[in-house]
Amino acid sequence: MSKAAVDLPPKGGFSFDLCKRNDMLAKKGLTGPSFRKTGTTIVGLIFQDGVILGADTRATEGPIVCDKNCEKIHYMAPNIYCCGAGTAADTEAVTDMVSSQLQLHRYHTGRESRVITALTLLKKHLFSYQGYVSAALVLGGVDCTGPHLHTIYPHGSTDTLPFATMGSGSLAAMAMFESKYKEGLSRDEGIQLVVEAICSGIFNDLGSGSNVDVCVITKGHKEYLRNHLLPNPRTYINEKGYSFPKKTEVLMTKITPLKERVEIIETGDAMEE
Amino acid sequence: MDCLNLNEPHSMGTTIIGVTYDGGVVLGADSRTSTGVYVANRASDKITQLTDNVYVCRSGSAADSQIVSDYVRYFLHQHTIQLGQPATVKVAANLVRLLAYNNKNMLQTGLIVGGWDKYEGGKIYGVPLGGTILEQPFAIGGSGSSYLYGFFDQAWKEGMTKEEAESLVVKAVSLAIARDGASGGVVRTVTINADGVTKNFYPGDTLPLWHEEIPAQNSLLDILSAPSPEPMSM
Numbered sequence: 198m199s200k201a202a203v204d205l206p207p208k209g210g211f212s213f214d215l216c217k218r219n220d221m222l223a224k225k226g227l228t229g230p231s232f233r234k235t236g237t238t239i240v241g242l243i244f245q246d247g248v249i250l251g252a253d254t255r256a257t258e259g260p261i262v263c264d265k266n267c268e269k270i271h272y273m274a275p276n277i278y279c280c281g282a283g284t285a286a287d288t289e290a291v292t293d294m295v296s297s298q299l300q301l302h303r304y305h306t307g308r309e310s311r312v313i314t315a316l317t318l319l320k321k322h323l324f325s326y327q328g329y330v331s332a333a334l335v336l337g338g339v340d341c342t343g344p345h346l347h348t349i350y351p352h353g354s355t356d357t358l359p360f361a362t363m364g365s366g367s368l369a370a371m372a373m374f375e376s377k378y379k380e381g382l383s384r385d386e387g388i389q390l391v392v393e394a395i396c397s398g399i400f401n402d403l404g405s406g407s408n409v410d411v412c413v414i415t416k417g418h419k420e421y422l423r424n425h426l427l428p429n430p431r432t433y434i435n436e437k438g439y440s441f442p443k444k445t446e447v448l449m450t451k452i453t454p455l456k457e458r459v460e461i462i463e464t465g466d467a468m469e470e
Numbered sequence: 471m472d473c474l475n476l477n478e479p480h481s482m483g484t485t486i487i488g489v490t491y492d493g494g495v496v497l498g499a500d501s502r503t504s505t506g507v508y509v510a511n512r513a514s515d516k517i518t519q520l521t522d523n524v525y526v527c528r529s530g531s532a533a534d535s536q537i538v539s540d541y542v543r544y545f546l547h548q549h550t551i552q553l554g555q556p557a558t559v560k561v562a563a564n565l566v567r568l569l570a571y572n573n574k575n576m577l578q579t580g581l582i583v584g585g586w587d588k589y590e591g592g593k594i595y596g597v598p599l600g601g602t603i604l605e606q607p608f609a610i611g612g613s614g615s616s617y618l619y620g621f622f623d624q625a626w627k628e629g630m631t632k633e634e635a636e637s638l639v640v641k642a643v644s645l646a647i648a649r650d651g652a653s654g655g656v657v658r659t660v661t662i663n664a665d666g667v668t669k670n671f672y673p674g675d676t677l678p679l680w681h682e683e684i685p686a687q688n689s690l691l692d693i694l695s696a697p698s699p700e701p702m703s704m
Contacts, residue, residue, distance in 0.1 A: 320536070320537075324533055324537050328533075348510075348511075350505075350510075350532075350533070352531070352532075352533040353533035353536070353537065354503075354531075354532035354533035354536055355536065356503065356510065356511045356514060358511065358513070368508065
């Protein structure tokens with residue numbers, strides 16, 4: 198910046214050189230680029246025999262889709278699954294952690310895990326981080342007390358609902374649920390409604406996209422339908438095909454062993470204490 | 471208008487009310503939980519059980535009020551075991567107050583504790599932001615309560631019957647819902663007296679209509695899905 202300054206060796210850390218410029222530009226009215234939260238559409242609903250969870254499969258880094266087919270429905274227990282929206286690292290870490298805690302609890306008690314247990318563990322953890330662990334979850338499962346569906350917000354509050362949506366596409370999905378949900382849906386009707394809600398998020402929300410994952414949980418049985426629907430297939434394929442340059446040419450091969458093989462000679466006596 | 475930020479902390483805009491009557495208490499609340507301007511839950515239950523005979527109405531931050539009531543329920547359970555008989559409303563309210571006062575910098579929740587015990591009968595205790603405890607014949611809280619101070623000054627009277635108290639609470643919550651954007655949904659009430667606990671639920675279309683409110687109409691979906699009429703003939 199200033200030519201009169203002494204030339205110091207470049208240190209690590211954040212370079213504050215441009216902060217003054219940014220401030221000046223902001224005062225003139227130029228707003229900088231904003232960070233987008235990871236977009237998602239996740240839903241859950243209670244039907245006649247249990248719970249159905251659904252999610253899209255797009256993971257974003259700012260404006261770029263970094264994973265076109267990620268898994269947002271996480272395993273918690275054989276009878277409990279959890280969809281996660283928000284920062285992907287936070288949702289993965291918190292669901293893995295609680296899943297292990299539930300497993301240990303199962304060993305301890307000798308019983309099937311209950312959805313309320315998972316709920317309390319998640320809620321206590323998220324509350325103690327005061328919203329900094331950015332995980333918004335839809336937790337669903339069937340246990341000995343019946344089917345349950347809960348939403349958990351990053352600050353630690355929870356709601357218990359018959360149908361729920363979370364993520365940036367939650368408004369689009371909730372519109373579908375509010376108009377078509379009724380109690381006592383059959384399995385096929387439930388899956389159909391979940392798929393419609395997720396598709397509504399995929400096509401109308403920029404943060405959600407790609408495919409639809411569905412998970413159906415009933416008493417004693419679960420079905421994880423990965424990529425149940427693929428409404429965004431890759432349609433253009435170049436007929437000429439792709440040709441890549443040949444890999445590196447090998448000119449000479451020479452192998453030098455670094456250590457000699459050690460010969461073991463059997464001695465007479467065995468070791469004694 | 472700013473685009474909606476779904477990562478705002480959940481708050482319960484709310485209208486909560488607790489009223490004593492001759493023989494017990496009636497607690498009432500709306501059912502709206504909002505995240506900024508989006509209604510995250512239109513049918514939440516803000517009246518939470520602490521013991522068989524004591525309930526609490528929650529307002530303010532949803533997370534803070536849920537955690538406080540979870541802790542108080544746990545402490546009261548232990549207290550009941552140690553005491554050997556049901557906890558009194560005063561003890562429950564004081565436990566709530568201790569948590570709210572000692573963590574006042576970190577919590578943002580206003581609560582109304584109400585219940586019935588054999589020593590004092592029906593009692594209502596208000597525990598607003600900051601952790602004051604105030605025993606009152608009736609208490610109101612939440613953002614919608616601003617519209618009810620004048621109403622209660624005029625309408626509340628000593629020695630009401632159970633039916634009068636419950637209809638007063640329902641009327642008050644529906645008035646607040648009409649004027650406060652952060653309150654809405656259904657009206658839930660819990661009546662606690664010597665005979666036990668009764669919970670009631672009043673959906674929007676059963677509430678009285680106030681100034682400039684129009685009656686509920688059938689959803690367009692019902693009309694559209696009806697079979698189309700016969701074509702006209704000339």
